[in-house]
Amino acid sequence: MSSLTDILRKAISLVEPSPSEKENIRKIAEELRSKVEGLTVKRSEISSVELGGSYAKGTWLKGDVDIDIFVKFLPNIPKKCLEDIGIAIGKKALAGYRHYLRYSEHPYVEGIINGVKVNVVACYDVKQGLWKSAADRSPYHTLFIKSNLDNRLKTEVRILKKFLKVAGLYGAEIKTQGFSGYVSEVLVHKYGSFKSVLEAASSFNEGAVICVEEIDEDIAKNISTPVVILDPVDQRRNLGAAISPENIASFILDARNFLKNPKLDFLKESSVKDIYEELETSPLIENLLLAVFEHKSRTVDILWGQLKRSQRHLEKQILKAGFEVLRGSSASNELSSSGFIFLLDSQTLSQFQIKVGPKVHSAQDASKFLQKNESNAKLMWVTSDMRIHALSERKYWRASQVVRVLLGGEFNGSGVAPGLAQEIKDSFEIFTGTDVFKAVVGRSWLLEGINRVVFADRLSFGSSK
Ligand code: CTP
Ligand code: MG
Numbered sequence: 441m442s443s444l445t446d447i448l449r450k451a452i453s454l455v456e457p458s459p460s461e462k463e464n465i466r467k468i469a470e471e472l473r474s475k476v477e478g479l480t481v482k483r484s485e486i487s488s489v490e491l492g493g494s495y496a497k498g499t500w501l502k503g504d505v506d507i508d509i510f511v512k513f514l515p516n517i518p519k520k521c522l523e524d525i526g527i528a529i530g531k532k533a534l535a536g537y538r539h540y541l542r543y544s545e546h547p548y549v550e551g552i553i554n555g556v557k558v559n560v561v562a563c564y565d566v567k568q569g570l571w572k573s574a575a576d577r578s579p580y581h582t583l584f585i586k587s588n589l590d591n592r593l594k595t596e597v598r599i600l601k602k603f604l605k606v607a608g609l610y611g612a613e614i615k616t617q618g619f620s621g622y623v624s625e626v627l628v629h630k631y632g633s634f635k636s637v638l639e640a641a642s643s644f645n646e647g648a649v650i651c652v653e654e655i656d657e658d659i660a661k662n663i664s665t666p667v668v669i670l671d672p673v674d675q676r677r678n679l680g681a682a683i684s685p686e687n688i689a690s691f692i693l694d695a696r697n698f699l700k701n702p703k704l705d706f707l708k709e710s711s712v713k714d715i716y717e718e719l720e721t722s723p724l725i726e727n728l729l730l731a732v733f734e735h736k737s738r739t740v741d742i743l744w745g746q747l748k749r750s751q752r753h754l755e756k757q758i759l760k761a762g763f764e765v766l767r768g769s770s771a772s773n774e775l776s777s778s779g780f781i782f783l784l785d786s787q788t789l790s791q792f793q794i795k796v797g798p799k800v801h802s803a804q805d806a807s808k809f810l811q812k813n814e815s816n817a818k819l820m821w822v823t824s825d826m827r828i829h830a831l832s833e834r835k836y837w838r839a840s841q842v843v844r845v846l847l848g849g850e851f852n853g854s855g856v857a858p859g860l861a862q863e864i865k866d867s868f869e870i871f872t873g874t875d876v877f878k879a880v881v882g883r884s885w886l887l888e889g890i891n892r893v894v895f896a897d898r899l900s901f902g903s904s905k
Pocket of ligand 2: 493494495506507508
């Protein structure tokens with residue numbers, strides 16, 4: 441077994457971009473910045489243009505960067521103007537490249553320049569604390585991290601981000617409900633190294649409060665999430681609110697496990713090929729049920745909201761039909777195809793079920809039970825406890841039948857999000873057991889979803905299978 445120091449030294453080459461990658465990204469960022477600046481010089485509504493996010497902070501991961509550029513508006517400009525002008529500038533700056541609108545609190549333009557994702561985001565140029573839109577804190581985050589993290593700490597941030605990514609815990613968006621890049625930075629700043637962050641996480645108490653500045657007791661008192669991480673530039677914002685309790689729990693287990701048994705595997709992402717091969721030998725494949733469907737494109741966070749809501753309700757309905765859903769998750773290419781993934785304890789139930797009725801003494805209850813079950817029952821009898829029993833055939837004894845009815849719209853209370861129901865009904869396909877291999881052809885996003893359900897937690901529990 442390699443020592444922790446050894447692993448951490450090797451980790452650097454996995455997370456730190458090479459000089460040529462840095463130079464390539466720098467060129468794209470500077471070109472974009474001067475283009476956006478050129479488009480704003482004559483605009484009196486705009487005060488400045490600034491590079492932000494992990495690129496500006498120097499905390500981006502090798503092979504995985506998005507360039508965030510902020511167009512800062514004077515605080516007296518109406519929100520609608522900020523949105524319209526912000527979008528117009530973003531679109532012009534990215535003319536000639538693939539670009540599209542995305543939505544956070546307000547819309548912004550995302551584009552791809554030579555394979556690199558770039559975001560042009562409008563925000564207000566406000567004094568600290570006088571936020572007018574959710575994006576206004578971001579330049580302050582950049583400033584805080586740039587002035588508080590040296591190169592050593594930036595590398596530590598990169599290692600932490602990678603660790604979280606491999607564990608499926610990276611990203612604050614609804615899809616993941618995990619740790620954002622900024623949270624990773626705040627944690628490293630607070631604890632001083634990747635290792636110290638893991639040590640702290642290993643012994644997080646329930647309701648642990650993490651803050652960089654002196655804590656304001658009144659503020660902390662009113663927050664109740666499994667872990668409270670106060671934003672150093674805004675003590676009223678709890679960064680921990682975006683992280684799901686499951687993800688915090690996984691992080692605690694992963695941290696303990698890595699410290700106990702440090703392995704480079706914790707910092708290496710599984711490729712699609714790795715996941716496929718793992719699935720080929722997994723006994724769990726027989727218990728997988730997938731439903732895949734096509735849909736129109738929509739705002740990513742809205743799509744994930746609809747998928748998660750539908751997933752939750754479908755699991756409830758499957759449970760009601762007598763099956764056990766051990767775990768579930770949704771998956772999507774975030775454009776046109778998505779799917780629901782269920783890991784069941786069994787794909788089938790016995791064909792017959794016994795209904796235990798009332799005791800024979802109450803004539804009224806007994807006759808009601810008989811009336812209700814007479815036509816369907818294959819057999820009726822009484823037992824020594826003097827209760828009537830009826831053996832009936834299940835309507836659905838395969839989980840796939842249940843899911844087919846739920847998605848096919850034959851059952852009104854399925855709980856599938858109304859915004860997706862029709863598209864699901866028109867296009868869904870169900871795959872079970874080894875047919876899952878057919879479903880994943882050309883759908884690497886689905887394989888990643890399966891990975892989340894079946895394999896991603898293996899590092900939390902110290903075994904590989
Ligand atoms: N941001 C935030 N809260 C979020 C998401 C984003 O405050 N839940 C702000 C942060 O200031 C962050 C910036 O928006 O620095 C850019 O967001 P993003 O690209 O998601 O994060 P990065 O820090 O750039 O990390 P990376 O791109 O490496 O994942
Ligand atoms: Mg970014």
